[in-house]
Amino acid sequence: MKRVYVNEEWCLGCHLCEYNCAFANSGGPDMARALRGKEIRPRIRVEGDGDAITYAVSCRHCTDPLCIRGCISGALHKVDGVVCIDHEKCVGCLTCVLLCPYGAVQPGEDGAAMKCELCLANSCGAPACAAGCPNRAIVYEERGEARA
Amino acid sequence: MKRYVIVGASIAAVSCVEGIRSVDPEGEIVLVTAEAHANYGRPLISYYLAGKTDIPRMSWRGADFFEKNRARLLLKTRAEKIDAQEKRVFLSNGETLSYDALCVCAGSYPFAPPFEGIESVGRRFSFTTLQDALALEETVTGTSRVLIVGAGFIGLKCAEGLRDRAGSVMVCDLAPHAMSANLDPDASGILERHLESNGITLALGDTVERFEGGTAHMKSGREIAFDVLVTAIGVRPNTALLKDAGAEVNRGVCVSERLETSLPGVFAAGDCTETTDVSAGASGVLAVLPNAALQGHAAGVNMAGGDERFDKGIKMNSIGFFGLHIMSAGTYTEPVLEEVTDRTSKKLYAAGGVLTGFILVGDVRRAGIYTSLIRERTPLDQIDFEAVKREPSLLPFGREIRKKKLGGVV
Numbered sequence: 001m002k003r004v005y006v007n008e009e010w011c012l013g014c015h016l017c018e019y020n021c022a023f024a025n026s027g028g029p030d031m032a033r034a035l036r037g038k039e040i041r042p043r044i045r046v047e048g049d050g051d052a053i054t055y056a057v058s059c060r061h062c063t064d065p066l067c068i069r070g071c072i073s074g075a076l077h078k079v080d081g082v083v084c085i086d087h088e089k090c091v092g093c094l095t096c097v098l099l100c101p102y103g104a105v106q107p108g109e110d111g112a113a114m115k116c117e118l119c120l121a122n123s124c125g126a127p128a129c130a131a132g133c134p135n136r137a138i139v140y141e142e143r144g145e146a147r148a
Numbered sequence: 149m150k151r152y153v154i155v156g157a158s159i160a161a162v163s164c165v166e167g168i169r170s171v172d173p174e175g176e177i178v179l180v181t182a183e184a185h186a187n188y189g190r191p192l193i194s195y196y197l198a199g200k201t202d203i204p205r206m207s208w209r210g211a212d213f214f215e216k217n218r219a220r221l222l223l224k225t226r227a228e229k230i231d232a233q234e235k236r237v238f239l240s241n242g243e244t245l246s247y248d249a250l251c252v253c254a255g256s257y258p259f260a261p262p263f264e265g266i267e268s269v270g271r272r273f274s275f276t277t278l279q280d281a282l283a284l285e286e287t288v289t290g291t292s293r294v295l296i297v298g299a300g301f302i303g304l305k306c307a308e309g310l311r312d313r314a315g316s317v318m319v320c321d322l323a324p325h326a327m328s329a330n331l332d333p334d335a336s337g338i339l340e341r342h343l344e345s346n347g348i349t350l351a352l353g354d355t356v357e358r359f360e361g362g363t364a365h366m367k368s369g370r371e372i373a374f375d376v377l378v379t380a381i382g383v384r385p386n387t388a389l390l391k392d393a394g395a396e397v398n399r400g401v402c403v404s405e406r407l408e409t410s411l412p413g414v415f416a417a418g419d420c421t422e423t424t425d426v427s428a429g430a431s432g433v434l435a436v437l438p439n440a441a442l443q444g445h446a447a448g449v450n451m452a453g454g455d456e457r458f459d460k461g462i463k464m465n466s467i468g469f470f471g472l473h474i475m476s477a478g479t480y481t482e483p484v485l486e487e488v489t490d491r492t493s494k495k496l497y498a499a500g501g502v503l504t505g506f507i508l509v510g511d512v513r514r515a516g517i518y519t520s521l522i523r524e525r526t527p528l529d530q531i532d533f534e535a536v537k538r539e540p541s542l543l544p545f546g547r548e549i550r551k552k553k554l555g556g557v558v
Contacts (some may be wrong), residue, residue, distance in 0.1 A: 057541075
């Protein structure tokens with residue numbers, strides 16, 4: 001399946017992916033209106049040492065995700081390999097945050113947990129982070145795997 | 149065609165079905181539970197009382213799970229006896245099931261010391277099953293004074309769930325601090341203040357000496373009047389079924405990394421078992437939902453002829469009360485970081501060159517990176533531990549490991 005992959009050596013640390021992510025998931029038509037003056041809550045996050053190292057982290061859509069196994073409500077589930085959250089079922093206990101080895105799940109604004117779902121269910125239809133990355137440091141592609 | 153029997157129908161049992169089906173799409177599967185409900189996460193029952201979920205949404209793997217997996221589910225049926233020689237299970241409905249592989253996911257039962265006068269209390273409850281939550285929902289009204297004995301996870305989540313339904317909620321515990329078995333006094337202190345500011349009355353360092361109808365006579369001499377009593381002292385593994393069948397049992401049922409009991413063809417998973425806690429290097433009852441799910445799945449795979457291990461077990465918990473999030477994991481050995489403010493607390497523990505445990509209150513972001521360090525027993529001299537202590541991220545792992553994590557299939 002296609003996933004978001006990161007080429008760390010090409011990351012400029014520009015944080016555009018965070019803005020594109022927050023906008024894509026805002027549901028609004030206008031980026032400035034959706035994000036200006038607000039604390040953005042992207043599902044991808046640029047980490048680094050504040051100097052030479054930068055890279056983006058988002059859900060790895062693991063082959064055998066710990067978050068799905070340990071979710072107390074069954075809200076986390078896979079749809080065609082994509083790890084998704086059912087916001088109706090999630091009670092916000094954050095066991096997924098406790099379990100994710102990548103730090104890629106976070107508390108959301110509606111009390112439920114929040115994570116990258118590859119923009120497949122929002123108006124983008126494909127990851128906005130990868131589409132908007134100016135240096136191909138974030139790509140959305142197949143990287144070969146044993147078929148589950 | 150193989151025949152699989154599973155005792156229990158909660159998280160370990162449902163995960164066991166998933167494990168079996170990942171290897172064997174054909175075999176016959178039968179699940180037996182004494183409960184009237186199956187396939188739900190027990191920790192949800194407090195959210196049910198708080199109105200944050202309902203019975204349809206509580207279905208862990210969906211309402212059609214058993215049908216989709218061609219598994220036969222027997223509700224309100226007790227597995228009464230196992231004949232390990234003949235590979236048969238005797239049920240309370242008179243049926244006898246023969247099996248090729250059996251998995252006992254019997255869970256735990258609420259334990260309460262024999263309080264003097266407890267039989268004089270009219271309305272008393274435990275809080276471990278959906279049935280308990282439904283009974284409390286029916287009993288508790290806007291004027292009920294609820295007394296909960298036990299300020300651990302179960303008692304306090306029950307308190308949170310009942311706050312908006314009851315007239316008042318008081319929680320007492322002999323221990324001087326809330327959740328003392330899992331938290332340090334700093335973390336407990338933040339939690340206690342938060343609970344009290346949200347309308348829960350705490351009576352810590354004090355417990356019931358005897359009951360007299362609707363009055364609890366406390367050790368301190370104080371008398372507490374109540375209408376509804378919930379006992380939440382603790383839970384114990386349900387081991388009797390396997391013990392009687394001749395399996396090796398310690399505090400919990402002893403199982404291998406493959407979840408095999410000492411009886412051939414008999415597996416066990418979930419809260420009834422005892423497994424290695426890798427953060428302590430010792431065997432223990434690691435009765436939390438994620439472990440039940442992982443154990444159940446591994447047991448299922450192995451029952452069907454595959455090979456899956458449960459070899460990274462630790463105690464771990466994520467819990468929230470009125471918006472305050474608390475996470476704890478592993479074993480609290482030598483503190484290597486302690487940062488405490490009015491509303492947050494962060495403590496990390498390490499020994500033998502690996503992270504063994506943590507307690508986080510308030511700021512729990514990316515805590516899974518710490519959990520992963522404990523479970524994987526990552527040598528701390530191979531990462532920039534000073535950086536990961538300050539803030540959990542993938543930075544301290546170095547470029548090569550990050551390339552695997554972020555550039556490959558994991």
